Amino acid sequence: MKRKASWENEPFPFEEYFVSAHGKAVFHFPISSNFCLSLIEGEVFLAEDALYRLEKRKGEVLERCFPLEKIEEARFYGYTGIAVCEIRVEGLWLEFCRSRGKDKKNISQLVRIVNEIADGSLQAKDAVFVPKSSTCPRCHRPYAPGSQVCHHCDSKKRFSGRLLAMVRPQLLGILLSMILFGATTLFNLVIPMIQRNLVDGFLQNSDIEYAVSHISSMVLVVLSMALVRVLIVIFSVCRNNLLSRVSNKTVVKMRGDIYRHIQTLSVAGISRHTAGDLISRVSRDTEEISNFLTHQLPNILEQVLTLLFVGTMLFSTDWRLAIFILLPMPFVAILFRVIWRRTQKLYRRQWFESANADTTLHDIFQGVRVVKVYGTEKSEIAKYDKVIANLRDVSVRSEYVWSSLMPYANFLMQVGNFILLYYAGTHILEGQMTIGELTMFTSYVSLIYSPLRWMARVPRMLQRTMTSVSKVFEVLDEEPDVSDAENAREMTIRGEIEIDSIYFGYDENENVLENVSVSIHPGEMLGIVGRSGVGKSTLINLVMRLYDVNKGAIRIDGVDVRDIAQHSLRSQIGVVLQETFLFSGTVYENLVYAKPDATYEEVIRAAKLANAHSFIMKLPDGYHTVVGEKGYTLSGGERQRVAIARAVLHDPKILILDEATSALDTETEKLVQDALAKLCQNRTTIAIAHRLSTLRNATKLLVLDKKSVAEIGTHEELLKQGGIYHDLVMAQRQMSAIKKTKKNPDSL
């Protein structure tokens, strides 16, 4: 049999191979390409003068080399589960390398570097490549998306340390409650001992005279028992009060910390999560952690104390009996473990199915109009029936497992009692043991199984808590993409905007805007025109600095937006979007959102200016009418006018209108347009509109096409140019002519 080369089953030392053949590389990274149903391991190397791809195929190393001077351009393609880098050499495109999706960040970095080398802005020797592995270098397990924290290697110790730091203000309270827990446990364990004294000393004493003469001692014993009970009650009350205070404070603090951190994240950062996901982290996961810290942790102490104390008591009283009693313990522990493992799986399944049923319901209710319109009630009912039938089946199974295994476990636990009864019975008859000791032993036996039963749940409980902890830290570890510079300035804006050769893409592999430049003087209005998805809204998001440009700069009054404090910048920009979101609350509260100290006169003036006052006065409670999800439903036009009034109150230096009137009918549009016209006066305005008539007041129009500026000029200039804008205007005129004809067929 042919012996395989030793490296055929191990990672091939590509780096060694490369260094011996070509010298040191500037950087390199591994790839694995799919060819004909097999994955081929390889590595990409950038040397000072050439780009190499090395691959191990059929026991040989294949090498492809492209001198950098011949590479004219590089392109990245991200496909389903695969990333490709293509290069153009002497006018012809070819695939340089491809790899599994996990390497896409490295490949896109390579493309950027090669392009910078090709356009002369970078020397290959100066290229900086940061291996962006999505896997942990220690355990090779992938990181969570957007995170560089390995849940496997990031030890529990580190998590625990951070967690303790997070709850430090409540640490004293937690410790105190643990002490109280310990004390009540110990008191509970003392009671059987007192009982033994009572039984043996008085109740079982055959010497009646002795008992009568020592009646006061018996009263003392009974009183001590009552005292212990009272102490247990007092300690429990204190403990419970303390716990509820500590746990509430802990939850509030954690929620506050996470919420504050989320607010510092950029729009891109927040968009990486769904709203539901973030809500769950802020509310459910913090609750879970707090519950663990304030309830489960002291509980652990209670159970461990019980186990230790009872164990010691049993062994010190009669070690042989203790061994007999503890004999079934391992079996009980194993059985409980089995029951838990089985039921846990089923309970989780039950949880999944229940969540599934909720999602199905949510979907149906959300889309109830569609269901009604298409008359698909029956199929929706069938769908839901199927989902709840699954839930029913799993619930029945888990209940079955629980109810058929638990009696065995309980019986096993009783076995200790049988042994005890036999052993103690014979010893009592032989006079070697007292009834009091038997009573005490019986109490302890029942106590010792409780920690066992409980401990079977500990691993799952710990795992659940650690999951919540890691989810919370995952959010807290996220660095804001857009943050204030160290010397960020607070400044009063005049309104001059200069967009200087900017490049931007939401995904670093694909630019949405390329080399866009335009300047707007204070008080001017810039209209942005272009087809859907061309980057109009992106451009205004960049002006507001919701994202940072990749290349180039946006300056306001000559200062780069990255050097202006975000709060200062955004507090002077007003925005009216296509869809206005009104918070649950009164119309008044929604209006003063941007200026909480506005007077009633200012509010009414703003509403009048926005043509909103008249409709607000028709609402049942005027400005105090509750709107939003739980309140009065305003129409699209009404909401827009509230938004405009809000912007008027805000009195911004720069106004941004993103399709502010596109969702309105012609009549309402006219009202909103008039309001907007008043608002735009003497204010730098950037407006996006599909209906070009909306932009008739614009000082300048910018036509975006294919990621960059296609045309720029006034309405008349662009019409004369006969380009994209001209065609758009003509098409819209045609459309409105058709509409008019349809309305008045006689006009034909």
Added chain:
Amino acid sequence: MDQSFENAVTVFYLNPENCRFYMTEQKILMCSIPTLSFDARVFLAKAFPFEKNEEYLSVLNEEKQEVGMIRDLAVFPEETAELVRSELEKRYFAPKIKKIVKVNERFGFSYWEVETDFGRLSFTVKDIQRSLIRVSEERLFVVDTDGCRYEIENVNELDRKSYSKIQLYL
């Protein structure tokens, strides 16, 4: 009916008579369609990637605009079909899971080790319930944290041990 509307809704189906696929020396897939005076690089996209691997393939130009559609690759000569398949291989990478070696859950992530038609692979799945795309009762896709897909052609054909590892999520 308006001619422009007719053009907008009519799909131009490609067949061996109206087009020719070929590969450049640089292994770039090209397509020539004489009736459209088109002869340039093309990209492929499956219209129904979960159900039809070689049917309803959209043929796109460099601007990612559709120039035509392959209704069924089987009507093309084997040589051409191979060219198209090799291009699809570049575009879609979804190994088929044959055996599930390990699925460990930790902190809301599950770490999978599987045997596939591309050999043994490991990947991580976040929120497993949401990362399973159920195409039918038997067939499903697992999507990992990098967005890569792994196909289980028939869950019922998995061996007992493999099945038990994912039974909870099915």
